[in-house]
Structure formats: structure tokens, C-alpha cells
Amino acid sequence: MSENGALPHRGKVLTVDTMNANVKKVDYAVRGPIVQRAVQIEKELKEGVKKPFKEVIKANIGDAHAMGQRPITFFRQVMALCTYPQLLDDNKFPEDAKNRARRILQACGGNSIGAYTTSQGIDCVRHDVANYIQRRDGGIPSDPDNIYLTTGASDGIVTILKLLTAGEGRTRTGVMISIPQYPLYSASIAELGAVQVNYYLNEEKCWSLDISELQRSLQAAREHCNPRVLCIINPGNPTGQVQSRQCIEDVIRFAAKENLFLMADEVYQDNVYAEGCEFHSFKKVLFEMGPEYSRTVELASFHSTSKCYMGECGFRGGYMEVINMDPEVKAQLTKLVSVRLCPPAPGQALMDLVVNSPQPGEPSYQSFMKERTAVLSALAEKAKLTEEILNTVPGISCNPVQGAMYSFPRITMPERAINEAKAKGQAPDMFYCMKLLEDTGICLVPGSGFGQRDGTYHFRMTILPPTDKLKIMLNKLKEFHQTFTQQYA
Amino acid sequence: MTENGCEHRERVLTMDTMNPNIKRVEYAVRGPIVQRAVQIERELKMGVNKPFTEVIKANIGDCHAMGQKPITFFRQVLALCSYPDLLEDSKFPEDAKSRAHRILQACGGGSLGAYSTSQGIEMIRQDVARYIERRDGGIACDPDNIYLSTGASDAIVTMLKLLVSGEGMSRTGVMISIPQYPLYSAALAELGAVQISYYLDEDNCWSLDINELRRALQEAKKHCIPRALCIINPGNPTGQVQSRQCIEDVIRFAATENLFLMADEVYQDNVYAEGCKFHSFKKVLFEMGPEYSEKVELASFHSTSKCYMGECGFRGGYMEVVNLDPEVKVQLTKLVSVRLCPPVPGQALLDVVVNPPQPDEPSYDTFIKERSETLATLAEKANMTQEILNQVPGIKCNPVQGAMYTFPCIHLPPKAILEAKEKGQSPDMFYCMKLLEEKGICLVPGSGFGQRDGTYHFRMTILPPKEKLKIVLAKIKEFHQHFTDQYS
Numbered sequence: 001m002s003e004n005g006a007l008p009h010r011g012k013v014l015t016v017d018t019m020n021a022n023v024k025k026v027d028y029a030v031r032g033p034i035v036q037r038a039v040q041i042e043k044e045l046k047e048g049v050k051k052p053f054k055e056v057i058k059a060n061i062g063d064a065h066a067m068g069q070r071p072i073t074f075f076r077q078v079m080a081l082c083t084y085p086q087l088l089d090d091n092k093f094p095e096d097a098k099n100r101a102r103r104i105l106q107a108c109g110g111n112s113i114g115a116y117t118t119s120q121g122i123d124c125v126r127h128d129v130a131n132y133i134q135r136r137d138g139g140i141p142s143d144p145d146n147i148y149l150t151t152g153a154s155d156g157i158v159t160i161l162k163l164l165t166a167g168e169g170r171t172r173t174g175v176m177i178s179i180p181q182y183p184l185y186s187a188s189i190a191e192l193g194a195v196q197v198n199y200y201l202n203e204e205k206c207w208s209l210d211i212s213e214l215q216r217s218l219q220a221a222r223e224h225c226n227p228r229v230l231c232i233i234n235p236g237n238p239t240g241q242v243q244s245r246q247c248i249e250d251v252i253r254f255a256a257k258e259n260l261f262l263m264a265d266e267v268y269q270d271n272v273y274a275e276g277c278e279f280h281s282f283k284k285v286l287f288e289m290g291p292e293y294s295r296t297v298e299l300a301s302f303h304s305t306s307k308c309y310m311g312e313c314g315f316r317g318g319y320m321e322v323i324n325m326d327p328e329v330k331a332q333l334t335k336l337v338s339v340r341l342c343p344p345a346p347g348q349a350l351m352d353l354v355v356n357s358p359q360p361g362e363p364s365y366q367s368f369m370k371e372r373t374a375v376l377s378a379l380a381e382k383a384k385l386t387e388e389i390l391n392t393v394p395g396i397s398c399n400p401v402q403g404a405m406y407s408f409p410r411i412t413m414p415e416r417a418i419n420e421a422k423a424k425g426q427a428p429d430m431f432y433c434m435k436l437l438e439d440t441g442i443c444l445v446p447g448s449g450f451g452q453r454d455g456t457y458h459f460r461m462t463i464l465p466p467t468d469k470l471k472i473m474l475n476k477l478k479e480f481h482q483t484f485t486q487q488y489a
Numbered sequence: 490m491t492e493n494g495c496e497h498r499e500r501v502l503t504m505d506t507m508n509p510n511i512k513r514v515e516y517a518v519r520g521p522i523v524q525r526a527v528q529i530e531r532e533l534k535m536g537v538n539k540p541f542t543e544v545i546k547a548n549i550g551d552c553h554a555m556g557q558k559p560i561t562f563f564r565q566v567l568a569l570c571s572y573p574d575l576l577e578d579s580k581f582p583e584d585a586k587s588r589a590h591r592i593l594q595a596c597g598g599g600s601l602g603a604y605s606t607s608q609g610i611e612m613i614r615q616d617v618a619r620y621i622e623r624r625d626g627g628i629a630c631d632p633d634n635i636y637l638s639t640g641a642s643d644a645i646v647t648m649l650k651l652l653v654s655g656e657g658m659s660r661t662g663v664m665i666s667i668p669q670y671p672l673y674s675a676a677l678a679e680l681g682a683v684q685i686s687y688y689l690d691e692d693n694c695w696s697l698d699i700n701e702l703r704r705a706l707q708e709a710k711k712h713c714i715p716r717a718l719c720i721i722n723p724g725n726p727t728g729q730v731q732s733r734q735c736i737e738d739v740i741r742f743a744a745t746e747n748l749f750l751m752a753d754e755v756y757q758d759n760v761y762a763e764g765c766k767f768h769s770f771k772k773v774l775f776e777m778g779p780e781y782s783e784k785v786e787l788a789s790f791h792s793t794s795k796c797y798m799g800e801c802g803f804r805g806g807y808m809e810v811v812n813l814d815p816e817v818k819v820q821l822t823k824l825v826s827v828r829l830c831p832p833v834p835g836q837a838l839l840d841v842v843v844n845p846p847q848p849d850e851p852s853y854d855t856f857i858k859e860r861s862e863t864l865a866t867l868a869e870k871a872n873m874t875q876e877i878l879n880q881v882p883g884i885k886c887n888p889v890q891g892a893m894y895t896f897p898c899i900h901l902p903p904k905a906i907l908e909a910k911e912k913g914q915s916p917d918m919f920y921c922m923k924l925l926e927e928k929g930i931c932l933v934p935g936s937g938f939g940q941r942d943g944t945y946h947f948r949m950t951i952l953p954p955k956e957k958l959k960i961v962l963a964k965i966k967e968f969h970q971h972f973t974d975q976y977s
Contacts, residue, residue, distance in 0.1 A: 013748060014652060020652070028826050031607055064603075065598040065603040076572040084564045151832070163511060191650075313603060314832065316830075326503050338518075339675040340639075344835060
């Protein structure tokens with residue numbers, strides 16, 4: 001009883017004991033404890049606290065603009081025109097930007113990007129996405145009705161995983177995902193109460209995918225769950241490998257044989273740097289393998305406006321293409337996305353521009369190509385630089401950054417350091433990264449946040465800081481590693 | 490074997506193997522009747538002859554789609570944020586430029602394209618907190634209790650997610666009004682929580698009766714653990730604006746019965762009827778003193794989609810959590826981090842909504858003019874709708890006190906009800922489908938929102954432009970009379 005006897009004495013309704021148990025199992029390292037500490041340190045620096053560094057370098061997250069990458073001018077011009085159509089009378093904007101804005105606005109309710117769109121996404125944008133896919137994949141048709149615009153790729157990925165999660169106990173849906181993986185997958189699987197089925201990428205072979213490892217993992221999983229889906233990230237996150245065409249064919253063959261729904265996360269499809277590497281979409285390879293596969297394998301492919309050369313993370317633009325989906329399930333999918341009404345219209349508009357960029361002959365073409373090329377070649381340069389510098393550090397071993405935006409080097413940790421970490425109840429690479437943060441202000445994400453073979457340690461670092469800053473960062477990292485190794489020798 | 494000799498393979502993902510909860514999800518606002526409406530629009534485009542020349546989509550609260558104009562100032566600021574080169578353009582007023590500049594400074598790399606923190610841009614959360622304080626007569630608001638979201642729907646689902654636990658008889662029960670906005674029923678079905686329906690009182694302007702809350706709760710305790718009480722104020726679909734007394738009673742009830750309160754307040758500026766006033770749950774809670782304000786767990790939701798903004802497509806929104814267990818709050822913050830952040834344009838929009846032009850600023854006059862016109866027009870249409878519908882024998886319409894909809898009760902002849910049932914259709918779906926086919930007017934049947942057994946309703950928005958709305962109402966009147974005659 002409270003003091004005045006009025007209300008029953010009670011604990012809270014919503015506590016860690018009464019809350020959704022699955023949510024407690026969720027972890028997302030990219031924005032986890034180390035980032036929280038980094039933010040705290042930033043506040044301390046602002047308040048004038050003395051540190052061995054002047055700024056925190058947030059190399060933990062694939063946020064291109066935050067690290068100084070510029071948006072594509074043409075895209076932002078069109079977005080401004082869509083947002084404030086009075087600008088269509090302004091002669092400062094090129095005609096091709098205006099045409100695209102008019103076309104997008106005509107497709108919006110009341111000609112406003114403030115209207116809800118259809119839940120699957122603006123019709124003309126889905127048509128443009130389908131055309132893009134068709135061009136990209138050498139003419140293989142894409143049906144706009146198989147395109148769903150989404151709130152970033154994450155939204156589409158979670159929606160499909162949701163549909164796939166069923167069963168109880170031994171019949172519970174198992175989801176195959178690479179180790180290492182982008183922790184959206186492990187987080188969603190935990191939240192949905194599905195079963196995570198790990199398959200290890202081969203660090204000795206540039207993080208390539210081994211079908212025999214897929215097989216091993218699947219066999220083991222069948223003993224305790226019902227594996228239904230195989231997720232693959234290509235180009236890879238955090239590992240950056242660009243899978244060979246042969247590998248993609250093998251994965252498709254494996255999925256077909258083992259009755260697995262394929263989920264292909266292709267958000268880094270333009271981020272390919274290494275010579276000899278090429279992006280092959282799962283859709284294209286599937287169809288080139290002939291009807292035996294292209295008419296049967298169920299596939300969902302995901303793309304986004306957040307990466308590549310656009311880096312427009314904040315707009316939350318994305319799409320998925322579903323292939324060979326059961327028509328009744330597709331109706332359920334359409335119904336499910338309708339509950340949240342629609343993805344953000346600005347993100348949809350932006351996606352339209354990405355798949356419908358300036359063409360040769362259009363006024364904005366030259367500067368568009370210049371900007372795009374500059375971004376992608378800077379990234380390629382930084383990918384190489386990162387790999388080179390890290391590989392000069394004794395105790396750090398870095399696979400080639402073939403694509404995406406990260407390096408995921410392996411670090412050798414002295415026994416004493418590992419023990420001290422364990423005594424603190426910390427993953428050894430978290431211990432390492434925390435010290436790095438406190439000593440140098442560099443914020444990375446420990447490999448334990450992505451998964452790795454037992455007894456190995458890694459960190460994920462973005463290649464996004466501007467080249468000069470990146471060089472400084474890599475050298476500080478080198479120094480730190482050497483000091484750390486000596487300290488715990 | 491199929492024709493070309495390929496092995497016939499059963500799909501991995503079928504109706505039998507998919508997530509069973511999703512099969513139970515329904516969302517009438519975009520359900521079968523809307524799908525038929527879209528089909529009819531295509532037919533019209535292809536030149537098919539119909540008794541009408543256009544489909545009027547009065548099914549969804551989408552203001553801009555129905556001709557409402559965006560607020561100039563908001564779009565100016567957003568354009569400046571999208572393409573900062575425009576900051577050099579003398580065509581834009583200084584107050585728009587200074588807001589854009591301020592927002593961009595709070596974004597990574599000065600760009601709307603950077604991810605924001607998962608809880609939402611800190612500066613914007615501070616602005617939201619100040620807005621709430623001003624709105625609530627000075628009652629303190631902590632920016633750390635504000636979570637920006639992808640529309641209000643996102644935050645509502647997140648909170649429901651946190652609340653859902655237990656199994657069988659200990660499964661979380663969530664109280665929601667009947668009629669309700671079907672996001673709630675859909676989310677509860679998807680999460681496998683137990684929906685606990687409490688009936689609003691149609692005979693008393695859709696007001697909330699504590700006795701009815703009590704009845705629903707008692708019943709529910711037999712088969713689940715009721716943990717949350719959701720209330721939509723102003724109401725959707727019913728439009729009632731709850732009295733202050735009612736809000737106090739609900740808070741007292743939640744306190745006594747250990748319920749987490751969820752207050753959906755997205756229509757807070759849409760109040761039309763004389764004598765009605767919006768009282769936020771937060772404000773009333775705190776005015777009731779520490780016995781309540783220090784104990785009752787409350788989450789309040791707001792959005793950029795309704796009110797006078799109507800910016801549905803931007804998916805802007807926020808929630809304020811009060812008295813949330815600190816450990817649970819950590820879990821909440823962790824949960825929203827997985828999706829990275831809400832759309833930054835929506836966050837920026839929300840910032841100007843809570844930080845609009847002030848009396849001494851250049852854009853003030855225009856802003857107030859646009860805002861007032863929009864709200865006055867809605868009030869006019871609310872009144873007109875109620876008046877016209879109440880002239881129709883067999884249609885009875887409660888006052889549209891607020892929000893954007895009318896939810897009239899329709900009398901259906903027994904013959905019609907029978908024919909509907911034979912077709913396996915809810916009688917009001919049968920009615921609405923006929924209305925769509927004959928008049929091209931798309932409404933949502935009351936069965937999509939919930940209603941007392943044996944009663945039938947439809948939800949219609951008051952959003953079409955006045956002249957068109959008059960025509961729509963006249964057509965409904967015609968249709969209803971014809972329908973009644975046809976089935977008498």
C-alpha cells in the first residue's frame with residue numbers, strides 16, 4: 001500500500017521479467033556497447049575532458065555521408081524539386097532533373113510526396129526498378145509486380161524472414177546465414193524465435209563460400225530444426241568478398257536440391273574493387289541456369305539506396321524482388337506490408353533516380369558520371385590502402401577488400417590479453433577494441449559482433465573516412481597493435 | 490514431371506509452411522474493397538463504361554491525395570535540407586534557411602543522407618520535448634524519453650512487441666476499443682497476443698465507459714494476462730474527443746489494474762466540435778499528482794501524417810515514454826537500433842512541425858493562414874458530413890468531434906443481410922461493395938474496425954474537397970435509399 005493507502009503497491013507492469021523474452025536475446029553490435037562508449041567519449045571531449053586524441057573516428061558503421069562522402073548532386077536536385085515543386089519554375093535546375101521530378105509527382109496522390117503511396121510502392125517506380133534489373137541482368141525480364149519497395153533493405157529482409165518463420169521445437173524454421181554475418185540477420189532471427197544455422201566462410205580462401213561447409217551445416221541443423229532458408233550477402237558484409245559466378249551457381253544448385261528459399265542481400269552491388277571480381281546477381285545467374293532452376297528456386301533479392309555510390313542511408317530507400325513466390329503467399333506478403341501503409345515516399349523517389357539515372361545526351365550526365373566515378377574510385381583506392389597498410393602490421397592479417405565498405409582483419413591476441421578479457425567477462429576482441437577506443441579515439445566493431453571461428457579474433461572497420469584521415473587512422477591502429485602486443489607479451 | 494521434363498517440386502514457402510500468425514492479420518483500410526477500387530480505376534482508364542467517371546477513395550486518411558496542400562514553410566525547409574545549395578537562393582525566407590541550417594548541422598556530414606542515432610536526432614528530440622512542454626502547460630518532458638519513429642505505427646508496434654510475452658493463459662492481453670484502427674488488431678494477431686475488446690458507447694457519442702473497461706478486463710483475466718490498455722484520442726474511426734474526466738478515469742483504472750497505457754494521439758490538432766478539447770494523457774497524468782505521475786507507465790504517440798500537416802508519405806512520428814523501467818528502456822533502445830534509424834526527412838519534418846514559425850518571423854503569417862484554413866475546412870466538412878448523413882433515413886451519424894472520419898450506423902434490411910451471408914460476406918462489406926460498383930465511392934465497412942454484433946457501419950473520410958464531398962454525400966444518400974428499397 002502507498003502512504004495514503006490509495007493505490008496497491010506494485011512493481012512495474014513492463015519489466016525485464018515480463019517483457020518479450022525474444023527481444024532480450026537480440027544484439028546488434030554495429031550500434032552496441034562500444035558505440036555507446038564512443039558517444040560518451042565524444043560528449044566528454046565536448047566538455048573539455050583531456051584525452052590522448054581530439055576526436056572520435058566512427059569507423060563502426062557504413063555511413064558514407066557521415067564520413068564526408070558527398071551526395072550525388074542530380075539526386076538531391078530532383079528530391080528538392082519533388083519536395084517543393086515551386087522550384088520547377090526555377091531556371092537553376094536542369095531539365096532532366098525537372099522531368100524526373102514531374103514524372104514522380106504525377107505518380108503521387110495529389111501530386112505530393114506527402115501522400116501515402118500504395119503499400120507495394122509507387123507503380124512507376126517499381127516499373128523503373130524492373131527496367132533497371134532487366135538492363136543490369138542482360139535483358140532477363142523483371143516483372144514490376146514482383147518488386148516491393150521497402151524502408152531500406154533491412155525492412156524487406158525482416159519481412160521475408162517473418163513469412164518464413166513457422167513451426168515449433170524440432171520443426172522450427174532454421175535460417176542459414178554466413179559466419180561472419182551482418183548482425184541484422186542474427187538479431188531478426190533471435191527476435192522472431194527462429195533458429196540460426198551458421199555456415200562458416202573460408203578465411204584462408206578470401207572468405208569464399210564452400211558448398212561442403214553449407215552441406216555440413218545443413219546436416220547438423222536438420223537434427224534440431226527445419227532449415228528453410230539460405231541467406232547470402234554478396235558482396236559480403238563484414239568480409240567484403242565478391243563471390244565468383246561459379247560459387248553463385250553452386251549455391252543455387254544447393255538451394256534447389258535441398259529445398260531452401262534463397263535470400264540474396266546485394267546492397268553493395270556497385271561496390272566491387274578488386275581486379276578479376278565482378279558482381280553477378282543471383283537473379284541473373286538463376287535464369288542463366290535454365291528453367292530447371294529458374295522456374296523452381298524461390299528467391300528474394302534485396303537492394304538499397306544506403307550503399308554503393310549513393311550512400312543515402314538516412315532516406316531509408318530499398319526494394320526486394322521476389323522470384324517464384326507462391327501466389328497465395330504473395331497475397332499474404334502484400335497484405336502484411338499494407339499494415340504499415342507504405343515505405344517513405346522520399347526514399348521511393350530516391351530509388352527511382354538510382355535506377356533511372358542521367359543518360360548520355362542528358363544535361364546532367366557528365367557531372368553525374370564524374371561524381372559517381374569519383375566516389376567509387378575513392379572507395380577502391382581506400383580498400384586497397386587499407387589492406388596494404390594493415391598487412392604490414394605483425395599480428396594483423398587482412399584479406400583483400402574485394403568489395404563492400406569494410407575490412408575484417410584477423411588480429412593475433414597475446415594469451416595474457418585474452419585471459420584479462422575473459423576475467424572481465426568480455427569477448428577478447430571487445431577488450432581490444434575498447435582499449436583502442438580509449439587510447440586512440442578510433443571506434444571499430446569487434447569481430448564477436450559478427451561471428452567468427454572459435455579462437456579467432458577480428459574487428460570490422462569501415463574504409464569510409466577520407467583518404468588522409470584513413471591513413472592516419474590505419475597508422476594509429478598499427479601503433480596501437482604493436483603497443484598492445486608488447487604490453488601483453 | 491512437368492512438360493519440359495523438369496522435376497515438379499513443392500515450394501518451400503506455402504500457405505501451409507508460412508508463419509501462421511500472418512495469415513490471421515487483416516487490415517481493412519487497404520483490404521479487399523480497396524483492391525477492387527484499384528481494379529475499377531484501371532478499368533475506367535481502359536475505357537470501360539461505368540455509372541461514374543472516377544473512383545472516390547474515401548477509405549484512407551490521406552489528406553494530400555484528396556487535394557489538401559502541404560504547408561509551404563515545411564516544404565521550403567525540407568527542400569533546403571535536401572539540396573543545401575538552395576541556402577544561397579534569395580527566394581527562400583530567412584526563417585526557413587535558419588531551420589534548415591540547424592537541422593543539417595545536427596546530421597552526420599551535414600547531410601540528410603547520413604544515418605541518425607537510432608533514437609532519432611538528439612536536437613530534434615529536444616525540440617519535441619519542448620513542444621510537449623509548451624502543449625502541456627509547462628509539465629517537464631525529458632528528451633531522453635522521446636523516440637522518433639517511422640510514423641506512429643512503427644512506435645506502436647515496437648511497444649506492443651516489448652509487451653508481448655507468456656504462453657496460453659499467461660499470454661499478454663491488450664485492451665483496445667471497439668471500434669478501433671485496425672493497426673492494433675493486425676499487430677496483435679501478428680505478435681500472437683490476445684486482443685481484449687472494450688466497446689465504446691455509440692449512444693453516448695462513442696464515449697468510453699469505465700464499467701465497460703472493467704467488464705472487458707474481468708472477462709479477459711480468465712484466459713490471458715491483460716498488460717496494456719490502448720486508447721485512441723481523438724478516436725479513429727469514431728472521431729470522439731474524450732473528456733478530461735474520462736481521461737482521468739482511464740488513468741485511474743490503469744493505475745488500479747496494473748495496465749501499461751498506450752495513448753494514440755495522432756489527431757491531437759483535429760478537434761472540431763464546440764465544447765471539445767484535446768487533453769494529452771501525459772498532461773492529465775501529471776496533473777493528477779505524484780501518486781499517479783510517478784507510477785503509471787505510459788507511451789504516447791504522435792505523427793506528421795494527420796492534423797494540419799497531412800504528410801503521410803514522409804513517415805514521421807515519435808513516442809514519449811513515461812515511467813518506463815530503466816532496464817526495459819535499454820532493451821527498447823537496443824531493439825530500435827537494429828533498424829538503424831527512422832527516415833531522416835521525416836525526422837526533419839517533425840522538427841519543423843514542433844518548431845513552426847513564431848509571431849516575429851517572416852513566414853509566420855502565411856503559416857498561420859495555411860494552418861487555420863486547413864483546420865477550418867476540416868471542421869466545416871466534419872459538420873456538413875454529420876448533418877447530411879443524419880438526413881438519410883436509415884443512417885445515423887454521431888457528431889464528428891475530431892479526427893478525419895465519420896463512422897455512421899447504417900440500417901440494413903434483413904433481405905440484404907441474408908444475401909450477404911449467403912455470399913459469405915459481412916453485411917456491411919456487401920453494402921460497401923455495391924456502393925463502390927454503383928457509385929464509384931470507396932469506403933471501409935465497419936466490420937474492418939469492429940462493432941457490436943448486429944450493428945453495421947462504414948468509415949468514410951471527410952477529406953475530399955468540400956464540393957466533391959457534397960456530391961459524395963448526396964450519392965450515398967441516393968444509394969442508401971435505393972438499396973433500402975431494393976431489399977425491402
